Amino acid sequence: MGKPTGFMEYKREKIKEKSTLERISNWKEYSSRLSDTSLKTQGARCMNCGTPFCHMGVEIQGKVAGCPINNIIPEWNDLVYKGQWKEALERLHMTNNFPEFTGRVCPAPCEGSCTLAITDPAVAIKSIERTIIDKGFENGWVLPRIPNNRTGKTVAIIGSGPAGLAAADQLNQLGHKVTVYERADRPGGLLMYGIPNMKLEKEVIERRVNLMIEEGINFRCGVNIGVDVEPEELRSLYDAVILCIGAPKQRHLYMEGSDAKGVHLAMDYLADVTKSLLDTNFEDGKALNVEGKDVIVIGGGDTGADCVATAIRQNCKSVHQFGKHPILPISRTEDHQWPRDPNIFTLDYSYAEVNDAKGYDPREYCIQTKKIMKDESGHVLELHTIQMEKVLGDEGFYYFKELPGTERIWPAQHVFVAIGFEGVEKSLPEQFGVEVENNRIRASIKDFETNVPGIFTAGDARRGQSLVVWAIKEGRGVAASVHQYLLEANVAL
């Protein structure tokens, strides 16, 4: 344990963020690191609990509490307190292939279940994690680990998101020869073309992928399996195949006027902006630019929040985000008691930015768009909305009731639809003969194997839209299962 009385002596320090007005003038990461001295103090706050809820990743009332990949948090907190950064890095890499991703973008369920959070703000676990790995790269401690022996077995992984990358890393270290196929022009999946640059700079992904290439993993980008390469051909070339193809099918908006010009799917906007930024620093003009426009984002979730942050960086005239649900409470409610995720009101990065730049919180709660009006050229002109109330019905279920007299008209020239994802694209699983159930590829969490022997799946494709940390967990899980399969079978697909 770090300092036995640390949790009583020191206050939590928040993740360091650049000032809102400075950061919206560029596309660089908005968060940065605390100083080593501050982090030592933060490490000292850890109580090294007998039962470290932060690390356990168990399900409580249908929700996971603690770190899903069981990061050994108390140990690295202690090592950071003692200034043993390299040893802390070794502990971190034991459970997490890519702490530089999670240290930046994970919502940190570990902090929600930290014991200290019962009475005080949680230990700053995410800040500590990020700094351990960043220092690891800076000090040259993260070196290619080239396997000494090769098994002669080959594995194809389709999809280079965090699930595919984690599976590739694990299987390569076990000596198998891994090729990752990616239909996009760059590897990373939603890390690259979903999460915006200001949350996760793309050099961070490239640095890790380059390391993996040095370690012997083969990346083939710009190859759309099922279109450019027949599944049968792939199966004949590899001993096992893993589908890590994500759950990218976006939910469309169906209402009067939703076919208007200027109504876009959120992911198209986010991906195009990142690609244009990376390719030419926007000089190719290929990304939609909402400068000087009124923007509405329909959908109150994180993808919508990323659209808000993107629009404010393009200097939009106004931006509002419509959500169906009421505002969250400021403290834990009865059904979100510790150690569960607190599910409370926060001012996330994009909302703080709009607040400071425009003077209002862009979020609108309990709001329903009734129709989208077009101008004479068929372009979106305005949105008509009504407020709703969330009501508990007689049968114990909540429903939304419209409130007459709350109708409102919102000017808009661009609308981003961010109302969720439907799941996996079915055509590739079908070509492999793999079953899809409830828009997810069917495979058990125990062995990740589909109904077709030798074809495995992991990540969002198997569990539905989720988080980077879950994708890493699934990637590690499927790798263990594929390894077992390759050892047991004298495989010939």
Ligand SMILES: Cc1cc2nc3c(=O)[nH]c(=O)nc-3n(C[C@H](O)[C@H](O)[C@H](O)COP(=O)(O)OP(=O)(O)OC[C@H]3O[C@@H](n4cnc5c(N)ncnc54)[C@H](O)[C@@H]3O)c2cc1C
């Ligand atoms: C806008 C947005 C922001 C997010 N922000 C966060 C965040 O801040 N924190 C967090 O933890 N999570 C976040 N998430 C969720 C997280 O990114 C995903 O849960 C995670 O990336 C899933 O990983 P995956 O490897 O399963 O799939 P993906 O990352 O979706 O990768 C799948 C890959 O498969 C490729 N592919 C599909 N079909 C083929 C084919 N036929 N041939 C070749 N390649 C193919 C795709 O091109 C893609 O690159 C966000 C998601 C979105 C949409």
Ligand code: SF4
């Ligand atoms: S639950 Fe919090 S205080 Fe306890 S070991 Fe984990 S980080 Fe430290």
